[in-house]
Amino acid sequence: xxxxxxxxxxxxxxxxxxxxxxxxxxxxxxxxxxxxxxxxxxxxxxxxxxxxxxxxxxxxxxxxxxxxxxxxxxxxxxxxxxxxxxxxxxxxxxxxxxxxxxxxxxxxxxxxxxxxxxxxxxxxxxxxxxxxxxxxxxxxxxxxxxxxxxxxxxxxxxxxxxxxxxxxxxxxxxxxxxxxxxxxxxxxxxxxxxxxxxxxxxxxxxxxxxxxxxxxxxxxxxxxxxxxxxxxxxxxxxxxxxxxxxxxxxxxxxxxxxxxxxxxxxxxxxxxxxxxxxxxxxxxxxxxxxxxxxxxxxxxxxxxxxxxxxxxxxxxxxxxxxxxxxxxxxxxxxxxxxxxxxxxxxxxxxxxxxxxxxxxxxxxxxxxxxxxxxxxxxxxxxxxxxxxxxxxxxxxxxxxxxxxxxxxxxxxxxxxxxxxxxxxxxxxxxxxxxxxxxxxxxxxxxxxxxxxxxxxxxxxxxxxxxxxxxxxxxxxxxxxxxxxxxxxxxxxxxxxxxxxxxxxxxxxxxxxxxxxxxxxxxxxxxxxxxxxxxxxxxxxxxxxxxxxxxxxxxxxxxxxxxxxxxxxxxxxxxxxxxxxxxxxxxxxxxxxxxxxxxxxxxxxxxxxxxxxxxxxxxxxxxxxxxxxxxxxxxxxxxxxxxxxxxxxxxxxxxxxxxxxxxxxxxxxxxxxxxxxxxxxxxxxxxxxxxxxxxxxxxxxxxxxxxxxxxxxxxxxxxxxxxxxxxxxxxxxxxxxxxxxxxxxxxxxxxxxxxxxxxxxxxxxxxxxxxxxxx
Amino acid sequence: xxxxxxxxxxxxxxxxxxxxxxxxxxxxxxxxxxxxxxxxxxxxxxxxxxxxxxxxxxxxxxxxxxxxxxxxxxxxxxxxxxxxxxxxxxxxxxxxxxxxxxxxxxxxxxxxxxxxxxxxxxxxxxxxxxxx
Numbered sequence: 034x035x036x037x038x039x040x041x042x043x044x045x046x047x048x049x050x051x052x053x054x055x056x057x058x059x060x061x062x063x064x065x066x067x068x069x070x071x072x073x074x075x076x077x078x079x080x081x082x083x084x085x086x087x088x089x090x091x092x093x094x095x096x097x098x099x100x101x102x103x104x105x106x107x108x109x110x111x112x113x114x115x116x117x118x119x120x121x122x123x124x125x126x127x128x129x130x131x132x133x134x135x136x137x138x139x140x141x142x143x144x145x146x147x148x149x150x151x152x153x154x155x156x157x158x159x160x161x162x163x164x165x166x167x168x169x170x171x172x173x174x175x176x177x178x179x180x181x182x183x184x185x186x187x188x189x190x191x192x193x194x195x196x197x198x199x200x201x202x203x204x205x206x207x208x209x210x211x212x213x214x215x216x217x218x219x220x221x222x223x224x225x226x227x228x229x230x231x232x233x234x235x236x237x238x239x240x241x242x243x244x245x246x247x248x249x250x251x252x253x254x255x256x257x258x259x260x261x262x263x264x265x266x267x268x269x270x271x272x273x274x275x276x277x278x279x280x281x282x283x284x285x286x287x288x289x290x291x292x293x294x295x296x297x298x299x300x301x302x303x304x305x306x307x308x309x310x311x312x313x314x315x316x317x318x319x320x321x322x323x324x325x326x327x328x329x330x331x332x333x334x335x336x337x338x339x340x341x342x343x344x345x346x347x348x349x350x351x352x353x354x355x356x357x358x359x360x361x362x363x364x365x366x367x368x369x370x371x372x373x374x375x376x377x378x379x380x381x382x383x384x385x386x387x388x389x390x391x392x393x394x395x396x397x398x399x400x401x402x403x404x405x406x407x408x409x410x411x412x413x414x415x416x417x418x419x420x421x422x423x424x425x426x427x428x429x430x431x432x433x434x435x436x437x438x439x440x441x442x443x444x445x446x447x448x449x450x451x452x453x454x455x456x457x458x459x460x461x462x463x464x465x466x467x468x469x470x471x472x473x474x475x476x477x478x479x480x481x482x483x484x485x486x487x488x489x490x491x492x493x494x495x496x497x498x499x500x501x502x503x504x505x506x507x508x509x510x511x512x513x514x515x516x517x518x519x520x521x522x523x524x525x526x527x528x529x530x531x532x533x534x535x536x537x538x539x540x541x542x543x544x545x546x547x548x549x550x551x552x553x554x555x556x557x558x559x560x561x562x563x564x565x566x567x568x569x570x571x572x573x574x575x576x577x578x579x580x581x582x583x584x585x586x587x588x589x590x591x592x593x594x595x596x597x598x599x600x601x602x603x604x605x606x607x608x609x610x611x612x613x614x615x616x617x618x619x620x621x622x623x624x625x626x627x628x629x630x631x632x633x634x635x636x637x638x639x640x641x642x643x644x645x646x647x648x649x650x651x652x653x654x655x656x657x658x659x660x661x662x663x664x665x666x667x668x669x670x671x672x673x674x675x676x677x678x679x680x681x682x683x684x685x686x687x688x689x690x691x692x693x694x695x696x697x698x699x700x701x702x703x704x705x706x707x708x709x710x711x712x713x714x715x716x717x718x719x720x721x722x723x724x725x726x727x728x729x730x731x732x733x734x735x736x737x738x739x740x741x742x743x744x745x746x747x748x749x750x751x752x753x754x755x756x757x758x759x760x761x762x763x764x765x766x767x768x769x770x771x772x773x774x775x776x777x778x779x780x781x782x783x784x785x786x787x788x789x790x791x792x793x794x795x796x797x798x799x800x801x802x803x804x805x806x807x
Numbered sequence: 808x809x810x811x812x813x814x815x816x817x818x819x820x821x822x823x824x825x826x827x828x829x830x831x832x833x834x835x836x837x838x839x840x841x842x843x844x845x846x847x848x849x850x851x852x853x854x855x856x857x858x859x860x861x862x863x864x865x866x867x868x869x870x871x872x873x874x875x876x877x878x879x880x881x882x883x884x885x886x887x888x889x890x891x892x893x894x895x896x897x898x899x900x901x902x903x904x905x906x907x908x909x910x911x912x913x914x915x916x917x918x919x920x921x922x923x924x925x926x927x928x929x930x931x932x933x934x935x936x937x938x939x
Contacts, residue, residue, distance in 0.1 A: 618863075619818070622890050626911045627824035633915070634828040660912060664892070674895060677868075682898040689894055 119252050120152045124224075127245045128154045131238060133226045134206060135159075138214075138249065140222035141169065141179060148175050151222070160200035173198050174211040178223045184212040184239035189230075205230045212242040216250045217620070224249060247624070254620045268606035270294040271412050275599045276769055278420045281427075287420035288320050291413045295394060296322045299406055302374055302397040303327075306417070308390035309343060316340045319390070328368035339363040342379040342393055350388075352380040352407035369395070376402045380410035384418050384425070385552050392417065412602070419595055426587045448585045457585050458489025465559065465578045466491045469571060473541075473562040475506055476582060479555055485510050488557070502560075504535040509546040510558045517555055519547040519572040543567040547575040549582045556586065599773035604708050607671070614671040622663055629656050672714050680710050684717055684735060691721045693750070695733045705744055709794050712770055713737060713746045716778070716792045719767050720748040728752030728788055742796055749789040756782040767792070810920055813838045813855040815846040815872065816888070817865040825859070825914055832916030841865075843872045850876055850883060857923045859914075860905070862889040862896055870903045877904030884923045888914065 120138050128136040137153030149166040153159050161167060169175050173193045177185045187209045190198045201209070207230040214221045224246050228234045274290050282290075288306050296304040305321035314337040318329045329335055337344055341361050345353040355361070355377040358369045369377075379393035392414045396402045444460050452460075462474040476489040485502045502510060508528060512520035523543040525533040536544070543566045549557040559579055561571060632653055636646065667673070675683045681699040688695035704710065717735055724733055730752030737746045758764050758780055767790075771778040776794035812834045816822050819841075826836045837853050840846040843864060850858055858876055862869040873885045885905040889896060893908050900908060907922035 618890060623818045623821050623911075626890060627818075627820040629912055630821075630824040630828045630914065634824070634831050637828065637831045657912070664890075668895075673891075674899065678899050685898065686895060689897075 134229045135227045158204040178211040208234045212246045214246045267298045274416045284420045301394045303395045326372040328365045339365045346381045378406040380414040382414045462491045471563045475560045478557040506560045508532045513546045521545040545571045549579045596775045603773045610671040697735045699737045720790045747791045751787045754782045755784040756788045810856045811835045811837045813858040815840045816861040817841045834916045843867045857884045873903040873905045
């Protein structure tokens with residue numbers, strides 16, 4: 034047990050004047066001397082001063098001790114120790130430094146009105162075991178500290194009602210102190226110190242206990258920041274998979290990447306990918322990371338009745354969670370139990386509107402999968418679906434190409450080359466007219482209200498007036514839309530006089546139309562016009578061309594979806610980084626600076642012994658280094674001032690930080706969208722960093738220019754050139770970021786002739802847009 | 808007579824540590840404000856010799872506040888403070904009317920007094936952090 038409270042003059046002086054005790058005492062001595070007080074009075078005052086000074090020394094020593102404790106705890110946090118280990122360390126350090134009988138950390142759930150014991154050092158004298166939750170009202174010190182919001186003291190439990198107070202009496206605990214742990218302005222819980230029966234805890238212990246609660250709050254903030262970082266890692270993993278999909282990787286490659294990334298990010302025991310055949314109601318295991326713990330080997334099959342998570346998803350259509358396998362029937366569930374797999378989260382992979390299969394993550398034993406798991410798995414499942422449907426379309430195109438040869442290959446090339454839709458549809462019309470030997474082919478889009486838009490025609494994208502169909506075309510398309518099947522008119526007596534007249538005016542003897550089906554619904558029509566009666570097999574031969582249109586749409590659609598999805602991922606990851614930067618800035622950075630100023634105050638106000646001063650100097654230097662580290666880390670995380678100050682000032686700030694002189698030209702017009710500005714910022718930042726490292730340039734120019742649709746940023750230097758996108762991961766990351774927004778990054782770096790990096794970004798990327806209308 | 812000082816910052820922990828330190832070092836901290844409106848009211852009522860204003864005042868703009876406090880021929884000195892580096896903020900701070908800038912970890916009474924006494928001299932050399 035440490036010293037009891039010291040005599041009162043200094044305390045009184047402190048509470049009256051707010052000055053630290055040593056200075057107050059010194060002032061008293063000085064005043065007494067000046068007033069000519071009797072020597073005995075002055076001596077008494079000097080004695081009080083000596084006691085007060087000793088106390089300041091004691092305080093600074095324990096401050097140093099507490100800072101060492103902080104350092105030990107911070108090290109644990111930095112080593113990614115589990116929260117439990119961190120809390121244990123804090124409680125043990127607190128009980129050691131304060132020398133009390135026991136210390137416990139309790140968390141508070143305001144919504145439920147409950148308390149949970151996180152950890153206590155009571156050992157066998159504990160009133161409740163660790164991990165137990167009970168109503169807040171049952172805990173005397175808990176109820177008190179939560180309502181007061183500041184440290185409280187309970188003198189004894191003698192008259193306290195309730196179960197917990199009784200146990201405390203029983204186990205021989207006396208005075209109890211509790212201090213709230215405040216994280217981000219709300220009471221997260223409290224730290225309690227229990228003295229032995231009849232022991233009196235010194236009055237400054239409230240404050241010292243409160244110091245430990247700051248330490249816990251800092252640790253909690255650190256751990257929250259770590260969770261945030263984990264989220265950022267998820268987004269990076271998603272981005273890597275999205276890049277694979279965008280590069281047209283085979284589904285198998287994408288599946289493996291998904292399983293590996295997902296099991297790493299979620300930190301679960303195993304991840305599996307399963308496909309479903311609705312006709313036979315059978316599941317097939319495609320790939321799993323279980324190793325010998327797998328219930329079904331890769332390639333193995335099992336029926337719907339034995340796939341609990343699959344059956345659930347067929348009902349809900351969304352992600353599901355299974356808490357444990359205990360009561361679930363069937364051999365697969367039994368095998369999961371046997372292998373010690375616990376909580377499971379699964380997300381369906383939806384291709385062309387139907388369930389293709391699912392992605393499942395299995396936790397170990399009693400492990401609880403964090404609440405965000407469903408969403409993360411669903412994001413991975415979405416990327417898998419993109420890869421699968423891309424591959425379907427590619428297979429279909431390959432089949433078509435084998436039948437129709439060159440004609441289709443030309444269209445496929447246009448599609449692959451990202452030609453605009455009107456060009457593609459006119460090319461389809463042209464190829465169909467050549468293959469069928471007819472003078473005119475129209476491709477039209479059917480709308481829900483029954484109207485038609487002409488998308489492409491034999492004459493090319495511009496060969497039609499106001500996107501309207503001819504009367505004959507409309508009449509035929511109407512038939513196709515009603516029946517959903519191919520239709521023809523060559524007997525002009527069966528149509529209205531108006532249409533027949535138009536046909537004879539235009540000189541067409543025969544018209545055939547065929548439906549274009551996309552995802553099972555009528556999307557549009559292809560209409561063929563001929564002078565003579567069209568051959569009987571025209572409808573069949575048209576099928577290849579309707580498939581071609583459908584494939585082109587699927588590809589363009591998939592590409593747009595993927596762009597939107599990658600843009601969403603980039604935006605989400607930027608948002609996370611922004612949040613982490615904000616939390617660091619508002620939380621840990623402020624707290625450390627305040628601590629630094631406190632240390633300076635201790636040094637300012639008292640003459641410290643040499644070793645204490647040296648100790649404080651060391652802590653101050655450590656603090657400066659940590660702050661600087663966080664400052665640099667934060668700057669790299671997110672351009673915090675970009676949103677406020679705009680692209681121009683932010684790029685000029687980057688230029689000022691560059692060791693090579695940089696000239697910056699940025700238009701002063703309206704601001705771009707936040708994702709675009711952020712992308713431009715990162716491109717310039719990375720390009721400047723790269724130039725500083727490798728270019729040996731004398732000067733760099735940064736030019737940002739924009740027109741109605743595009744913004745272009747060019748960073749050129751007069752250095753040695755020879756840069757490659759593969760060599761530096763920083764530049765590769767930029768390709769990823771720029772492409773995710775539907776833009777393009779190009780690099781020109783001939784040896785000896787400088788380097789020029791150019792990023793072109795479309796201004797109109799709608800991050801939320803899922804299905805652009807063709 | 809020592810300098811009187813108003814601290815405007817929305818971070819309570821920093822405000823109490825800064826108040827303690829500056830008081831010990833001989834400044835009179837006459838007020839603390841956590842929002843722009845509160846700051847304007849207190850500056851009017853207390854007429855401090857110098858007002859320390861956090862650049863990022865929660866959702867409010869400390870630089871805009873500096874402009875408000877120094878406009879209309881007011882004789883008040885404003886020093887902008889931030890956790891961030893001066894060069895990150897230099898363009899934003901231009902034309903703010905502030906007499907200077909201090910990084911929060913370089914805060915001390917001497918630096919505040921120097922900046923306040925050389926009102927027209929906009930830039931001081933950066934202070935070492937936690938300088939005694």
